[in-house]
Amino acid sequence: VTWLVAAKSGLSYQSIALWKFVLLTVFSGHWMACTWAFLARYDKGEEDDVTWLVALLEDKPEPHIAAAWQIYLVSLYWSFMTLTSIGYGDIVPFTYIEYGVCVVCMLIGGMIWAYIIGNAVNIITNIDIHTHEYQRTMDDLNDMMRDRRLEPNLQVRLRTYFQNAHHLQRLISHRTLIDKMSPQLQGEVALAANKPWLQKVSWLRDCTNNQFVVEIAKSLQPLAYGPEEVLDMAATLYIVQRGLAARRGKIMSVGSVWGEDLILSEWELMDRHAAIALTYVEVLFLPRDELGNILLDFPEEAA
Incomplete structure (x- = not known):
């Protein structure tokens, strides 16, 4: 019951x-x-x-x-x-x-x-296990910083990062949960959760192969950056979920996308300018190697 x-x-x-x-x-x-x-x-x-x-x-x-x-x-x-x-x-x-x-x-x-x-x-x-784990993480962090006698400014930066990364940890736990689902449900959930972000990518927005889009959605990985950190992974698709970053004189806010040119075969043609986090930033990213592995199963899209 x-x-x-x-x-x-x-x-x-x-x-x-x-x-x-x-x-x-x-x-x-x-x-x-x-x-x-x-x-x-x-x-x-x-x-x-x-x-x-x-x-x-x-x-x-x-x-x-x-x-x-x-x-x-x-x-x-x-x-x-x-x-x-x-x-x-x-x-x-x-x-x-x-x-x-x-x-x-x-x-x-x-x-x-x-x-x-x-x-x-x-x-x-134990009704809010995520908050319980977050509090335990913060206690472990304070113990680690105290044992290693880190500088006060670095301690503040670390606490701020982990406070903001609380949401990211929930996303990571969601991925663990999704991994326990059947392949079809994994695809449906991943597509439903990431569809608003995927529509920002030009070559995915016009794609008619839904299964290919599903595989892309399943392969997106969450990552977080603190203020003034550089987002510089080459040949990588970035989608901003939270926060603000600056790239080539432009402000990249929620929903902003760059790195779409990872589909190009020539590295010289790619825009490899890095972005800098202005605030705490959460992104979804897809490296070129992972996209290549997906394209092995979709030769029509690869062409």
């Missing part, structure tokens, strides 16, 4: 588990309340029909409790106190049967509550 709900709704397994714990708490509290209310109405003992309800009314004459829903509400109040181990002590057992039921409810409720709390804490702790 859990996997079906996750597949249909898109909810995370952690969210579904938390909802299961809520339902388990409500379900347990309801049945404990029903049992406790039943004792108030039908427990006949040697104490001349004195039950927990009679004792409660003698101690608290207001508000008057007589209707079934009122008894259930008070019983629900008692059941959740017992289940969560709060125990205010204003509703207590009075007959031996009630003492026995209390013992059973406390044992069952204690185990249920311990199970819920233990699992809920574990789920909440």
Whole structure:
């Protein structure tokens, strides 16, 4: 059932588990309340029909409790106190049967509550695994810089880079996830995710072979540069995803493309000007060698 709900709704397994714990708490509290209310109405003992309800009314004459829903509400109040181990002590057992039921409810409720709390804490702790990994990376980075006694300016640059690279790490984890898919799904996901960027490339925008475009999309690799770093890989297609760079006197912003001439056979005809990152920059890149490997399977496009 859990996997079906996750597949249909898109909810995370952690969210579904938390909802299961809520339902388990409500379900347990309801049945404990029903049992406790039943004792108030039908427990006949040697104490001349004195039950927990009679004792409660003698101690608290207001508000008057007589209707079934009122008894259930008070019983629900008692059941959740017992289940969560709060125990205010204003509703207590009075007959031996009630003492026995209390013992059973406390044992069952204690185990249920311990199970819920233990699992809920574990789920909440790991509900955002990317943030958890990022924080651990930053702690490892600080330890490394402290051990190696790096200069303060370099430490600031490294922290800034890793703070900005948080998004890049998510993209890398997405690629690992895509690698676990079937070949057809890999292609569909890669094309859907990268289609806006691929349309910026002139020789891909006019390509009629969808499978070739899919292979290009699957081969795009993410990479990040810090401010003032040089983007100088020769014969490489660059597509800017985040940040600003400068190249040949022009500002390259999100969606900017250069290196399209990697398809030329003569190196002398290629524009080999490098770009400089003005801010933190994330790009997708495709080197010429990788394009050549793809073209081996698509001779018509290679021609």
